[in-house]
Amino acid sequence: MRYDSLVDSVGQTPLVGLPRLSPSADVRLWAKLEDHNPTGSIKDRAALFMIDAAEKDGLLSPGATILEPTSGNTGISLAMVARQRGYSLVCVMPENTSIERRQLLEMWGASIVYSPAAGGSNEAVRVAKAMAVEHPDWVMLYQYGNPANAQAHYETTAPEILADLPSITHFVAGLGTTGTLMGCGRFLREHVPGIEIIAAEPRYGELVYGLRNLDEGFVPELYDASVLSARFSVGSAEALLRTRELVEQEGIFAGISSGAILHAALGAAARAVEAGARADIAFVVADGGWKYLSTGAYGGTLDDAAARLEGQLWA
Amino acid sequence: MAIEVRIPTILRTYTGGEKAVAGDGGTLADVLVDLDSRHPGLRDRIVDEKGLRRFVNVYVNDEDVRFMGGLETAVKDGDTVTVLPAVAGG
Numbered sequence: 001m002r003y004d005s006l007v008d009s010v011g012q013t014p015l016v017g018l019p020r021l022s023p024s025a026d027v028r029l030w031a032k033l034e035d036h037n038p039t040g041s042i043k044d045r046a047a048l049f050m051i052d053a054a055e056k057d058g059l060l061s062p063g064a065t066i067l068e069p070t071s072g073n074t075g076i077s078l079a080m081v082a083r084q085r086g087y088s089l090v091c092v093m094p095e096n097t098s099i100e101r102r103q104l105l106e107m108w109g110a111s112i113v114y115s116p117a118a119g120g121s122n123e124a125v126r127v128a129k130a131m132a133v134e135h136p137d138w139v140m141l142y143q144y145g146n147p148a149n150a151q152a153h154y155e156t157t158a159p160e161i162l163a164d165l166p167s168i169t170h171f172v173a174g175l176g177t178t179g180t181l182m183g184c185g186r187f188l189r190e191h192v193p194g195i196e197i198i199a200a201e202p203r204y205g206e207l208v209y210g211l212r213n214l215d216e217g218f219v220p221e222l223y224d225a226s227v228l229s230a231r232f233s234v235g236s237a238e239a240l241l242r243t244r245e246l247v248e249q250e251g252i253f254a255g256i257s258s259g260a261i262l263h264a265a266l267g268a269a270a271r272a273v274e275a276g277a278r279a280d281i282a283f284v285v286a287d288g289g290w291k292y293l294s295t296g297a298y299g300g301t302l303d304d305a306a307a308r309l310e311g312q313l314w315a
Numbered sequence: 316m317a318i319e320v321r322i323p324t325i326l327r328t329y330t331g332g333e334k335a336v337a338g339d340g341g342t343l344a345d346v347l348v349d350l351d352s353r354h355p356g357l358r359d360r361i362v363d364e365k366g367l368r369r370f371v372n373v374y375v376n377d378e379d380v381r382f383m384g385g386l387e388t389a390v391k392d393g394d395t396v397t398v399l400p401a402v403a404g405g
Contacts, residue, residue, distance in 0.1 A: 121403035209323050209400050217370025217401040231379035
């Protein structure tokens with residue numbers, strides 16, 4: 001396919017069947033390969049929509065500086081689009097993220113401010129909000145509360161899935177900003193009566209939950225629980241196991257959060273088999289495995305790999 | 316056998332530093348009352364008069380109880396209850 005420029009090629013990703021991991025001909029799994037986007041993750045969609053919306057609203061003018069708290073992928077996507085459009089980008093990123101994320105951000109021209117590992121992305125949000133006060137001329141797109149984030153999935157991701165899989169019964173995605181699940185969930189509920197919208201939430205090591213008090217907890221402004229049917233917490237051991245199964249059995253080299261999503265999708269598949277129901281379960285492969293090679297996720301024993309991930313943000 | 320309740324770092328002041336404690340009861344609400352008898356104050360950090368506190372997530376066997384029966388979610392011996400603060404992703 002031909003496009004005028006790289007940003008014009010965001011989206012229109014493949015949906016591929018999983019013939020080996022699907023339990024039967026009646027209960028099938030389908031992977032939406034979001035690693036096929038220009039920077040290799042689903043966040044290209046949200047980044048492009050958020051920048052387009054800010055331009056339309058007159059928030060961004062040439063030479064502007066964008067500020068964003070991100071554990072990596074959103075920052076990488078924003079950096080790519082910002083460079084094409086002539087903006088500077090400052091990312092606030094937790095220090096316990098993989099080295100590849102830093103390298104990619106720097107390659108696309110972003111500057112990085114590190115937030116403390118303890119508290120994970122909550123801390124990045126807090127630091128970015130404080131910086132926004134100090135720099136009123138900077139534009140924080142704020143993926144956790146920006147409706148354009150969810151709108152990207154309402155207008156592109158979900159319609160693509162429905163066009164490819166009209167018989168869809170379940171949609172499974174990761175829960176971070178909640179943008180993918182809110183946008184896809186709303187669209188699919190409008191078009192597919194009875195569809196189940198299932199969230200897979202990463203469960204990290206204890207360090208990430210090391211808040212000083214419970215009032216520092218964080219629920220993204222975009223989150224609307226009524227869109228979801230169920231929400232599962234998936235630990236790093238299960239996520240790693242499924243990430244490896246995905247590449248060993250289906251040849252799909254995915255990032256670790258996609259393993260967590262597959263874990264929840266397989267749970268839905270098992271319940272459908274038990275109930276004797278037909279199911280077409282679409283799940284999101286949010287990114288490829290390249291950015292996680294340095295974590296040792298793909299080699300050695302699962303226990304060792306899980307131990308290496310302890311304290312890391314892997315989604 | 317009992318119900319294993321995993322406690323986040325931030326609430327371990329109520330459990331003498333224990334990462335997991337055992338509880339009994341037929342529902343999540345019962346288990347929290349049972350725990351509070353041995354770990355006074357713990358329950359108040361997890362629920363308020365309206366139900367589960369906003370920044371606390373509770374999972375029974377890894378499923379968020381807000382999408383099950385909430386505090387009335389049934390539990391049985393051998394189940395695992397996980398309490399976690401709500402954190403951001405992305």
